């Protein structure tokens with residue numbers, strides 16, 4: 001197949017007005033083979049310049065490290081650029097293994113657009129030849145006298161100016177440059193400049209985050225939104241290397257952001273060598289396709305990051321089923337036309353869960369799988385509901401611990417019950433409801449009273465709709481708990497929004513939940529002013545630090561009071 005591509009010898013770019021003889025000359029360039037350690041030879045450069053002078057157009061050629069010409073185009077490096085999806089990708093510290101040797105009709109240093117094209121393709125080097133306007137064919141064959149001077153440009157690991165350009169060099173000087181020395185030096189420099197934490201763990205996905213922010217949103221809200229997505233990325237095992245944002249009242253229908261911004265994103269992504277781009281909002285399947293085609297790096301939206309976290313965390317049979325269900329439902333409309341280079345093989349955020357082969361099978365097969373999963377989920381729900389009924393039968397009062405993700409629910413459950421639920425400074429650390437027994441001495445009778453505490457999945461605003469069902473299912477425990485314990489992270493700048501989102505969600509639950517108690521957590525991290533504000537707004541709440549074990553006695557007593565209150569017959 002690859003050989004066939006070479007046999008066709010396509011000439012890219014603008015061929016209008018070229019004579020067949022000139023096309024033939026251009027095609028012959030594909031037959032040239034250069035020494036693999038040279039950027040160019042004098043012969044090759046003169047040959048290019050001769051054709052370029054003849055057709056009065058710039059020519060760009062692309063060569064691989066074996067010295068083979070892999071692409072010939074009429075036009076500037078920008079006009080003849082290799083599409084991102086056709087480029088090999090080796091990682092942040094590697095160049096693409098392709099160099100460009102191009103002619104220019106003007107007597108000037110390489111233009112910004114050519115240098116940008118070099119950065120986008122992570123070229124080994126860009127050599128630009130200026131021309132004399134004339135020359136001649138030597139008797140023994142070969143052209144001479146066409147090249148006036150040359151410039152050599154290459155990338156450098158510098159975030160502000162990602163490239164350097166040489167002063168004018170003679171063709172002889174250029175032809176003496178050793179390509180392999182240059183490439184090796186550059187790649188080791190790129191390797192050193194990478195965040196050492198990142199290069200150690202090749203597993204860590206390096207992410208460029210793109211925030212699209214509605215015009216009306218305040219600076220503080222924007223910060224909170226971006227911080228949350230960054231934490232999602234981290235919880236999924238990635239690191240946000242840089243954030244680019246754009247204010248827009250409406251996302252662009254094709255590419256979310258405007259054409260200029262897409263360019264900027266592509267350039268930054270290539271310069272930084274990130275492996276993934278995450279958007280802070282949800283993208284349509286065609287937006288993902290368009291962006292991947294133009295940028296050449298895998299694009300993932302907020303929902304996919306959340307689904308990925310769920311896929312990594314789900315432990316129980318029920319959790320796994322529900323996550324797979326949600327992933328398949330989300331991916332079904334996104335199957336068509338995902339580029340080859342974007343193949344989901346090889347791991348990383350958004351690749352876990354249903355495997356590549358599963359995605360390649362027909363839609364109908366996926367739909368069948370969705371139906372089967374749905375049935376399994378229904379059966380599990382029925383089973384859980386029987387378990388709950390049995391518990392209710394035993395008349396053990398139950399408390400459901402709810403709240404925004406990362407509020408400290410599991411930590412609280414652990415310190416109250418000496419259990420070992422998984423806690424972590426990650427979003428969605430808990431994905432399966434865990435139920436534990438807790439004994440509290442009654443202050444009046446001094447008898448021990450037993451109740452059960454159930455930990456739940458943390459909430460997050462704008463939960464992806466397909467996950468909403470999975471989420472509600474875990475919250476079912478909530479609907480027949482006697483008492484709700486709502487944990488709020490008071491140290492989070494956005495705690496009021498978190499509190500409201502959880503309240504809103506509970507409001508949509510089919511059965512009205514029992515009485516609730518708000519526990520403001522992480523008191524140890526909160527200023528006395530912030531504490532006073534919350535106390536003023538929520539006088540009934542308790543203030544605790546699960547980690548520092550502060551306020552836990554008050555919390556225990558209040559829980560007992562609430563249980564007694566809930567047990568009172570309604571009049």
Ligand SMILES: Nc1nc2c(ncn2[C@@H]2O[C@H](COP(=O)(O)OP(=O)(O)OP(=O)(O)O)[C@@H](O)[C@H]2O)c(=O)[nH]1
Pocket residue numbers: 403404405406407408409410411412422423424425426427428429430431456457458459521522523524525544545546547548
């Ligand atoms: N400073 C401080 N940190 C706390 C406190 N309670 C919990 N944390 C930390 O907050 C983070 C989240 O705690 P988790 O208990 O996992 O939170 P969660 O609500 O169960 O989170 P999800 O399961 O993701 O919904 C962990 O790093 C805890 O160590 C506290 O009182 N003070």
Ligand SMILES: [Mg+2]
Pocket residue numbers: 409410411422423428429430455456458
């Ligand atoms: Mg938890």
